[in-house]
Amino acid sequence: MRKKFFIYGFLLFLIVFAIYLKTDRGFLLVIIIPILLVIGIYNALQEKHAILRNFPVLGYFRYLFEMIAPEIQQYFIERSTDGRPFSRNQRSLVYQRAKNIDSSTPFGTQQNLNHDSYEGIKHSIFPAKVNEELPRVLVGGKDCKQPYLASLFNVSAMSFGSLSENAVRAINIGAKKGNFYQNTGEGGLTEFHLAGGGDITWQIGTGYFGCRDAEGNFSPEKFSEKANLPNVKMIEIKLSQGAKPGHGGVLPAAKNTEQIAKIRGVEPHTMILSPPGHHAFADIKGLIHFIAQLRQLSNGKPIGFKLCIGNTAEFEAICHEMIAEDIYPDFITIDGAEGGTGAAPLEFADGVGMPFEPALIFVNKTLVGLNIRDKIRIIGSGKIISGYSILHAIALGADMCNSARGFMFSLGCIQALRCHNNECPTGVATQNKMLMKGLVVTDKSDRVYHFHKNTLHSANELLAAAGKNSFADVDINIFMRGDEFGHLSDSYFPDILTNVTKK
Numbered sequence: 001m002r003k004k005f006f007i008y009g010f011l012l013f014l015i016v017f018a019i020y021l022k023t024d025r026g027f028l029l030v031i032i033i034p035i036l037l038v039i040g041i042y043n044a045l046q047e048k049h050a051i052l053r054n055f056p057v058l059g060y061f062r063y064l065f066e067m068i069a070p071e072i073q074q075y076f077i078e079r080s081t082d083g084r085p086f087s088r089n090q091r092s093l094v095y096q097r098a099k100n101i102d103s104s105t106p107f108g109t110q111q112n113l114n115h116d117s118y119e120g121i122k123h124s125i126f127p128a129k130v131n132e133e134l135p136r137v138l139v140g141g142k143d144c145k146q147p148y149l150a151s152l153f154n155v156s157a158m159s160f161g162s163l164s165e166n167a168v169r170a171i172n173i174g175a176k177k178g179n180f181y182q183n184t185g186e187g188g189l190t191e192f193h194l195a196g197g198g199d200i201t202w203q204i205g206t207g208y209f210g211c212r213d214a215e216g217n218f219s220p221e222k223f224s225e226k227a228n229l230p231n232v233k234m235i236e237i238k239l240s241q242g243a244k245p246g247h248g249g250v251l252p253a254a255k256n257t258e259q260i261a262k263i264r265g266v267e268p269h270t271m272i273l274s275p276p277g278h279h280a281f282a283d284i285k286g287l288i289h290f291i292a293q294l295r296q297l298s299n300g301k302p303i304g305f306k307l308c309i310g311n312t313a314e315f316e317a318i319c320h321e322m323i324a325e326d327i328y329p330d331f332i333t334i335d336g337a338e339g340g341t342g343a344a345p346l347e348f349a350d351g352v353g354m355p356f357e358p359a360l361i362f363v364n365k366t367l368v369g370l371n372i373r374d375k376i377r378i379i380g381s382g383k384i385i386s387g388y389s390i391l392h393a394i395a396l397g398a399d400m401c402n403s404a405r406g407f408m409f410s411l412g413c414i415q416a417l418r419c420h421n422n423e424c425p426t427g428v429a430t431q432n433k434m435l436m437k438g439l440v441v442t443d444k445s446d447r448v449y450h451f452h453k454n455t456l457h458s459a460n461e462l463l464a465a466a467g468k469n470s471f472a473d474v475d476i477n478i479f480m481r482g483d484e485f486g487h488l489s490d491s492y493f494p495d496i497l498t499n500v501t502k503k
């Protein structure tokens with residue numbers, strides 16, 4: 001291929017040059033072809049990229065197409081019900097609710113309902129009255145001195161660093177307007193989280209950003225300073241997150257700007273990998289005592305921890321230790337393995353941890369079985385972006401729900417899958433100041449507010465359709481599954497008919 005490139009390239013140049021000398025036309029080509037030849041010679045001689053070595057100029061098209069593959073997929077190939085992690089229909093729903101415009105769907109469902117995996121609500125012929133008030137849940141157990149009346153639906157952990165400054169500010173203003181909380185993520189509590197006056201759940205990860213000493217260890221003094229700020233309503237210890245359980249946080253070098261490095265107390269422009277485990281405690285007893293320590297340092301604010309379930313015996317052991325020590329977290333956040341992230345190793349995203357539904361069922365059952373369910377609120381996160389998914393999570397055992405990517409969509413995220421390389425085209429998940437300018441804080445904070453309000457209203461409507469007055473009355477029995485119909489239909493066909501069709 002290389003040989004052909006040079007032979008045809010030189011021939012083409014000679015022909016174009018001859019035409020130019022004779023007719024005075026083709027000056028541009030006389031300039032461009034030698035440039036391409038020089039690039040071609042360089043590529044043919046370099047030893048890093050096999051494609052460019054073999055196809056010295058055409059090879060660039062591969063890189064170009066690879067770069068715009070997500071856009072081609074999304075704009076030209078994807079159907080409304082396709083698209084991962086979120087389908088076009090799901091994304092559109094969030095956009096419409098965020099813009100506060102009609103989100104109804106025409107003509108009927110596009111889903112195949114006659115399938116084992118179908119799940120639907122068993123509506124009642126006596127629907128309840130739709131509650132116009134948005135549901136709230138009180139968080140705070142027996143040792144909590146400052147219980148928090150939280151919205152049932154809140155913004156899941158996303159750090160400043162993975163999100164842009166404008167995104168963090170827009171969420172915070174939206175949270176203030178809608179009276180719900182924003183979880184800071186493990187990147188620390190920053191001025192942008194405090195600027196809008198919205199409620200905050202401050203997350204403490206293994207990097208202890210914002211509450212670490214010079215050696216990177218947990219600093220009780222620094223923690224206490226921030227934990228006692230009035231905006232901070234709850235504190236969450238991050239044990240793991242669904243997209244990369246067992247792996248620490250990842251801040252790619254491209255997003256580790258001077259500003260972020262200063263906030264986190266790290267070297268700028270380097271990849272920051274938080275350790276997979278905590279230094280502040282080394283075992284289950286240590287975790288329980290850490291909860292008590294944070295509660296004391298924060299003067300009794302609700303303290304909880306977040307994890308993706310892996311080894312179930314470990315979770316059971318934590319619960320037994322809570323009972324033995326008589327120390328309980330005020331809440332536990334369960335993140336499904338299908339959860340999102342700014343950046344994660346593919347193996348961890350695809351192959352570690354328990355998905356949301358079984359994890360939630362397991363945690364709820366374990367707490368009920370040990371008779372401690374009433375002491376702890378369960379918060380669920382994992383692709384919760386609609387009224388239906390909220391009700392579903394509540395039915396499986398959650399008291400409250402968090403959403404990360406739902407709120408990203410409300411900010412204008414188009415699922416470009418560029419959170420990790422600082423090139424997010426909508427300014428949501430980038431530190432590039434130019435791109436960030438695209439995200440206008442005042443406009444997007446309104447969208448955050450509307451998305452929250454309209455989604456919870458939809459959950460209220462579904463609750464009423466199921467004939468229930470309160471989310472506390474919801475359990476798994478309000479849902480039906482496709483495989484139930486499978487068994488039903490079996491019983492409608494007598495054996496004799498089955499035999500006939502077999503022949």
Ligand SMILES: Cc1cc2nc3c(=O)[nH]c(=O)nc-3n(C[C@H](O)[C@H](O)[C@H](O)COP(=O)(O)O)c2cc1C
Binds near residue numbers: 381406
């Ligand atoms: C951009 C981004 C950054 C995130 N950062 C954090 C984080 O700092 N700490 C954490 O516990 N989870 C983090 N998560 C996970 C979310 O909080 C959430 O648990 C997960 O995405 C599931 O919710 P979702 O399906 O609504 O996105 C992040 C997710 C995204 C998309």
